[in-house]
Amino acid sequence: MPMLEIRDLNTFYGHIHALKGISLDVDKGEVVTLIGSNGAGKSTTLKTISGLLNPKTGSITFNGQKINGTPAHKVAGMGVAQSPEGRRIFPRMTVLENLEMGAFSHGKADPADIERVFSLFPRLKERINQKAGTMSGGEQQMVAMGRALMARPTLLLLDEPSMGLSPIMVETIFGIIEDIHKQGTTVLLVEQNALMALAVASRGYVIQTGKIVLADSAKALMQNDMVRKAYLGEE
Numbered sequence: 001m002p003m004l005e006i007r008d009l010n011t012f013y014g015h016i017h018a019l020k021g022i023s024l025d026v027d028k029g030e031v032v033t034l035i036g037s038n039g040a041g042k043s044t045t046l047k048t049i050s051g052l053l054n055p056k057t058g059s060i061t062f063n064g065q066k067i068n069g070t071p072a073h074k075v076a077g078m079g080v081a082q083s084p085e086g087r088r089i090f091p092r093m094t095v096l097e098n099l100e101m102g103a104f105s106h107g108k109a110d111p112a113d114i115e116r117v118f119s120l121f122p123r124l125k126e127r128i129n130q131k132a133g134t135m136s137g138g139e140q141q142m143v144a145m146g147r148a149l150m151a152r153p154t155l156l157l158l159d160e161p162s163m164g165l166s167p168i169m170v171e172t173i174f175g176i177i178e179d180i181h182k183q184g185t186t187v188l189l190v191e192q193n194a195l196m197a198l199a200v201a202s203r204g205y206v207i208q209t210g211k212i213v214l215a216d217s218a219k220a221l222m223q224n225d226m227v228r229k230a231y232l233g234e235e
């Protein structure tokens, strides 16, 4: 049984049919990536999984339990955490306060969880009392990911962690995604940076205008002509 099993999901924004029959699986222990261009439906997929959006039809099963229609805070309590697109940190709060906010589903933040985040992101420990809004884009991405980890997720949903970052910071962030995976967290990674995403993932899905058009191993996708042309920038 996959950890996350999505079948024939249809999500609408009013009359806009954003997800048109999405099906995908994530097994425990995997890093799976969902690749697609602007407006394809990547964020909508993650928001539907985390309970921020309610699908019209279809099912989402997490560890054998149907979760579509479950409110977002309950899905979070079941072990699904999302690091949203554009970070969405609390800019006036310090790094530490942002991390503490991520522990809301457990009540008070556990010092051991904060230490775990600091061991993954030493930069955050150095900046513990800095207001998050004054940090660099890459550091803010670290705050967003660290905050998500404070909920002790077994499934981490990452929405475009590389967005707007320098190549070096992209390398850093992807290295940390690998560390998080090695520590036992399952990851569903949404990216436009297909090259980096396929390098850390074992499998991937390609989404176009609300439909999955390809599903394969990361290796096979990297060699796929359509993927190379559309997402790896090759002629």
Ligand SMILES: Nc1ncnc2c1ncn2[C@@H]1O[C@H](COP(=O)(O)OP(=O)(O)OP(=O)(O)O)[C@@H](O)[C@H]1O
Pocket: 013, 016, 018, 036, 037, 038, 039, 040, 041, 042, 043, 044, 045, 085, 192
């Ligand atoms: N709040 C909303 N109201 C109406 N339409 C929306 C809303 N959010 C997204 N959409 C539409 O749903 C479709 C999918 O959007 P989504 O944000 O999931 O794309 P995406 O793949 O995450 O794109 P990007 O890479 O730009 O973040 C788009 O056509 C978008 O315009």
Ligand SMILES: [Mg+2]
Pocket: 042, 043, 044, 085, 159
């Ligand atoms: Mg998006």
